[in-house]
């Protein structure tokens with residue numbers, strides 16, 4: 063079921079939290095709302111599920127305008143960060159509760175609970191109480207309870223925030239599997255870019271109540287609309303250098319570093335101040351525009367290692383490399399920037 067927000071506006075008193083937002087989530091798609099704390103992610107989700115009234119605009123599920131109908135009538139499944147299971151009820155009763163409210167028969171409820179428990183892999187746990195479950199198991203129960211009414215849309219607000227690293231990984235792919243199996247249209251709220259990248263069909267990146275860009279994860283990574291978006295995606299993050307366009311090059315005045323630019327960009331921005339962004343995979347030993355700097359930080363990241371390299375003017379580049387290396391903190395290295403993959407931004411931060 064397609065979800066459409068048109069000119070959605072939400073205020074709390076005088077504070078406009080969401081200003082004229084348009085958002086389309088296609089049928090069967092999972093879109094991640096990604097952004098920093100306080101940017102309006104949860105507010106958007108609450109409005110879609112009917113907890114918040116909107117101050118302007120419309121919300122549609124399919125062709126149906128749901129803007130002014132209650133949460134119950136919208137048929138949404140919701141999972142929040144705190145799972146909010148009923149502690150005194152068994153897992154079975156927790157999951158079946160929404161159906162009990164709808165006065166479905168006990169046999170019917172049992173049948174549906176068994177079916178959904180199978181799907182989220184908790185059939186062994188139905189007799190237990192929430193207190194007797196691990197965090198990941200509780201999360202599965204919460205998901206089962208959200209799905210049992212066969213909702214038209216599934217809304218997930220930081221569903222993995224309370225889980226440890228291993229469980230997060232597992233639940234990421236589990237939620238994705240279940241979403242695929244059910245074909246349900248879903249919105250995932252998160253401030254974790256890795257979660258958004260790995261789970262969503264498309265990412266909507268938000269700042270200050272606005273969507274800055276919405277596109278597929280890979281496209282947002284390769285073609286961010288601004289330096290802000292570029293900085294939000296990628297771990298370790300992109301590094302920026304500030305300088306000017308001189309001839310066909312980017313030049314950093316303090317160091318004299320020169321990097322060839324795309325001809326059209328160089329021509330249209332002669333002499334202008336620009337900012338370039340270099341992702342860690344494009345600053346590597348051996349090839350490219352060679353840059354000298356001092357290694358100030360080395361961080362083992364499992365299979366790969368992150369090196370932070372400081373240039374003479376204090377700006378930094380990051381490099382992510384596999385394999386073993388003898389490089390130590392304090393060493394001066396000369397590594398290459400792959401100029402084909404340099405992102406260029408204007409003074410206002412917009413990508414050129």
Ligand SMILES: Nc1ncnc2c1ncn2[C@@H]1O[C@H](COP(=O)(O)OP(=O)(O)OP(=O)(O)O)[C@@H](O)[C@H]1O
Pocket residue numbers: 074079097098099100101102103104105106253
């Ligand atoms: N009930 C409320 N009354 C007044 N202001 C609110 C209310 N709920 C949220 N806000 C404000 O609206 C803004 C957006 O809040 P929201 O909860 O949507 O942020 P968020 O993006 O979900 O952040 P986080 O990642 O921290 O959960 C914040 O400035 C917040 O203080």
Ligand SMILES: [Mg+2]
Pocket residue numbers: 103104105
């Ligand atoms: Mg929130």
